[in-house]
Amino acid sequence: MGLIRRNxxxxxxxxxxxxxxxxxxxxxxxxxxxxASSFWNGTLEGGFSFSLANWTNYPDALIKYQEQYxxxxxxxxxxxxxxxxxxxxxxxxxxxxxxxxxxxxxxLVVAPFFTSYLLRTIGWRTILGDDSIIxxxxxxxxxxxxxxxxxxxxxxxxAGIAYNFIPFMILPIYVSLEKIxxxxxEAAQDLYASGWGSFRRITLPLAIPGVFAGSLLTFIPAIGxxxxxxxxxxxxxxxxxxxxxxxxLVVRDYPTAAALSxxxxxxxxxxxxxxxxxLGTEELTSTAI
Amino acid sequence: xxxxxxxxxxxxKRFGDQVAVDGITLDVTDGEFFTLLGPSGCGKTTTLRxxxxxxxxxxxxxxxxxxxxxxxxxxERDVNTVFQSYALFxxxxxxxxxxxxxRRKHVKGDEVKQRVGEAxxxxxxxxxxxxxxxxxxxxxxxxxxxxxxxxxxPAVLLLDEPLGALDLKLRKQMGIELKRIQREVGxxxxxxxxxxxxxxxxxxxxxxxxxxxxxxxxxxxTLYERPATRFVAGFVGASNLLEGRVGSDGDMWTVTLPSGxxxxxxxxxxxxxxxxxxxxxxxxxxxxxxxxxxxxxxLDGVVVDTSYLGVITQYVVEGDGGLRLLVSEQNVDRTTRxxxxxxGERVALTWKPDHxxxxxxxxxx
Numbered sequence: 001m002g003l004i005r006r007n008x009x010x011x012x013x014x015x016x017x018x019x020x021x022x023x024x025x026x027x028x029x030x031x032x033x034x035x036a037s038s039f040w041n042g043t044l045e046g047g048f049s050f051s052l053a054n055w056t057n058y059p060d061a062l063i064k065y066q067e068q069y070x071x072x073x074x075x076x077x078x079x080x081x082x083x084x085x086x087x088x089x090x091x092x093x094x095x096x097x098x099x100x101x102x103x104x105x106x107x108l109v110v111a112p113f114f115t116s117y118l119l120r121t122i123g124w125r126t127i128l129g130d131d132s133i134i135x136x137x138x139x140x141x142x143x144x145x146x147x148x149x150x151x152x153x154x155x156x157x158x159a160g161i162a163y164n165f166i167p168f169m170i171l172p173i174y175v176s177l178e179k180i181x182x183x184x185x186e187a188a189q190d191l192y193a194s195g196w197g198s199f200r201r202i203t204l205p206l207a208i209p210g211v212f213a214g215s216l217l218t219f220i221p222a223i224g225x226x227x228x229x230x231x232x233x234x235x236x237x238x239x240x241x242x243x244x245x246x247x248x249l250v251v252r253d254y255p256t257a258a259a260l261s262x263x264x265x266x267x268x269x270x271x272x273x274x275x276x277x278x279l280g281t282e283e284l285t286s287t288a289i
Numbered sequence: 290x291x292x293x294x295x296x297x298x299x300x301x302k303r304f305g306d307q308v309a310v311d312g313i314t315l316d317v318t319d320g321e322f323f324t325l326l327g328p329s330g331c332g333k334t335t336t337l338r339x340x341x342x343x344x345x346x347x348x349x350x351x352x353x354x355x356x357x358x359x360x361x362x363x364x365e366r367d368v369n370t371v372f373q374s375y376a377l378f379x380x381x382x383x384x385x386x387x388x389x390x391x392r393r394k395h396v397k398g399d400e401v402k403q404r405v406g407e408a409x410x411x412x413x414x415x416x417x418x419x420x421x422x423x424x425x426x427x428x429x430x431x432x433x434x435x436x437x438x439x440x441x442x443p444a445v446l447l448l449d450e451p452l453g454a455l456d457l458k459l460r461k462q463m464g465i466e467l468k469r470i471q472r473e474v475g476x477x478x479x480x481x482x483x484x485x486x487x488x489x490x491x492x493x494x495x496x497x498x499x500x501x502x503x504x505x506x507x508x509x510x511t512l513y514e515r516p517a518t519r520f521v522a523g524f525v526g527a528s529n530l531l532e533g534r535v536g537s538d539g540d541m542w543t544v545t546l547p548s549g550x551x552x553x554x555x556x557x558x559x560x561x562x563x564x565x566x567x568x569x570x571x572x573x574x575x576x577x578x579x580x581x582x583x584x585x586x587x588l589d590g591v592v593v594d595t596s597y598l599g600v601i602t603q604y605v606v607e608g609d610g611g612l613r614l615l616v617s618e619q620n621v622d623r624t625t626r627x628x629x630x631x632x633g634e635r636v637a638l639t640w641k642p643d644h645x646x647x648x649x650x651x652x653x654x
Contacts (some may be wrong), residue, residue, distance in 0.1 A: 181374070181376065183372055183374055183376040184376050184378060184379075186343055186363070186370075186372070186376065187370070187372060187376035187377075187378070188378075188389070189342075189343075189362065189363040189364045190341060190342075190343075190363050190364070190368075190369055190370045190438075191364075191369065191389045191390035191393060191437070191438075191441070192364045192390050192393035192394055192441075193364060193389075193393050194362075194364055197364075197393060201378075201389075202378060205380045206379070206380055
């Protein structure tokens with residue numbers, strides 16, 4: 001206390017301290033440790049040794065698993081697009097037409113979170129199963145062939161990812177739509193913009209920050225996800241997350257697993273930087289407030 | 290006779306079982322600065338929003354330049370609005386904000402540039418084209434809102450308390466500015482405000498609204514000198530209303546006050562009805578020593594409060610019978626004495642009968 005009174009400049013530091021300590025202990029330290037282990041060689045039984053000469057772990061891993069990287073990007077991208085296509089109209093409806101039901105609707109959006117991620121994904125096995133409530137009746141009616149299946153296909157994996165992460169798309173878009181001043185839309189109409197015109201010129205541009213945040217919050221976990229590919233896919237739908245998980249926990253090839261993780265991280269960071277530049281979000285968020 | 294730009298015929302607006310606007314009929318003529326004045330909740334903004342197309346009347350019709358627009362959406366009406374909150378588009382530059390309406394009407398690029406330039410010149414904001422609304426002060430934002438509406442050269446410009454968010458000094462400045470701009474462009478202005486001073490300085494005609502209808506529609510001078518109802522007398526400037534038993538004496542109305550004193554006003558000032566009153570503005574009253582001779586109306590009383598306000602001194606005088614009157618006296622050449630009157634002194638109040646006014650039975654008391 002005496003310290004603060006003598007020097008007020010310490011106050012922000014003190015307030016930041018718990019968060020900084022948390023980050024240092026649980027983010028920076030493990031990352032440093034991981035980065036170091038990506039330069040190891042050896043085995044769990046024989047012991048690992050560090051050498052900068054082991055940078056070849058990176059190209060080796062990349063060449064070996066490039067297929068899974070590309071697949072992860074593809075699945076993540078398609079799932080994010082799917083989320084956007086579903087989330088935007090939904091968020092728009094809740095924000096503009098939700099009225100008093102707004103909070104109930106928002107609760108319904110997050111309600112699935114009250115069940116474990118794993119359980120929800122396993123639930124999808126039942127829904128998408130070969131004689132499930134979806135395929136069963138369709139097969140009985142002869143709409144689809146008896147041997148048709150959804151489970152264990154890329155479609156099932158992408159659908160599972162989209163389902164699991166869609167709240168992260170809906171909520172930020174909702175927030176940015178909800179805070180749009182309705183009088184701006186009246187002003188646009190006053191200036192001869194039709195309903196569609198004012199949506200395109202006013203609502204959509206002002207919702208961009210929400211779309212940006214939502215697609216990052218969806219795409220980043222989606223690209224690293226392994227649960228959906230594990231439970232809803234087949235050996236041909238393996239994503240990079242599955243590889244990393246197996247290298248760490250089954251094969252115990254820590255150097256390869258660490259190198260794969262770092263390359264995934266760099267890939268995502270580069271993608272985000274590019275995306276931010278494309279949408280010009282910095283300027284938007286600073287003036288929309 | 291000038292052309293009618295806006296015509297409301299028996300326009301009513303209900304929200305649920307609330308009547309916001311109650312059967313208004315009025316004409317606004319071409320090039321006029323027309324003001325809807327009233328307290329909050331009187332229906333003035335709802336009336337404006339119906340002209341703009343943001344609300345649909347429950348009944349009645351709205352015409353713009355002879356064309357029935359009652360059921361047209363805002364973007365098909367030849368009117369533009371300056372919103373109280375300005376409602377500038379935060380993601381667009383000042384130039385694009387002003388150009389918004391022109392672009393929707395597919396005006397050519399060169400012409401857009403020229404007209405936006407002219408509009409910004411009119412509101413004295415040349416050089417601000419590239420800024421964003423977030424970088425403007427309140428007064429500047431207000432002027433951009435004005436330019437954004439005027440650039441479209443609408444038949445009628447609607448202004449919804451456009452000065453409400455500005456501080457007093459800026460408000461007065463912008464008021465004068467608005468009047469200048471209106472004269473310069475010659476567009477009909479329909480202006481909504483609750484500030485009677487603002488209304489008085491700018492308007493050609495004012496409709497004083499109360500409870501969904503207007504109580505009087507007249508020029509500023511008439512509203513002040515000849516308010517027709519108790520509400521107008523109280524809302525536009527300060528008034529002393531003398532209530533009592535109404536009578537008639539030749540060409541004079543008489544009101545016998547509870548104290549027994551009788552005051553008079555010429556019948557030519559208006560109809561007093563059976564329950565009206567005679568009123569007089571504070572500055573038309575003269576203060577005299579109790580014994581002094583006077584002609585015209587006269588009331589005796591005691592000074593209970595004195596406030597020196599620079600240009601004038603304001604007194605509250607309690608007349609016999611408990612009636613309180615507001616008196617303001619210019620601080621120049623006091624005719625009766627050189628000093629201000631002090632609380633506790635007995636005085637006589639006098640005024641010429643034709644300096645008063647007559648309010649009739651209120652339509653809705």
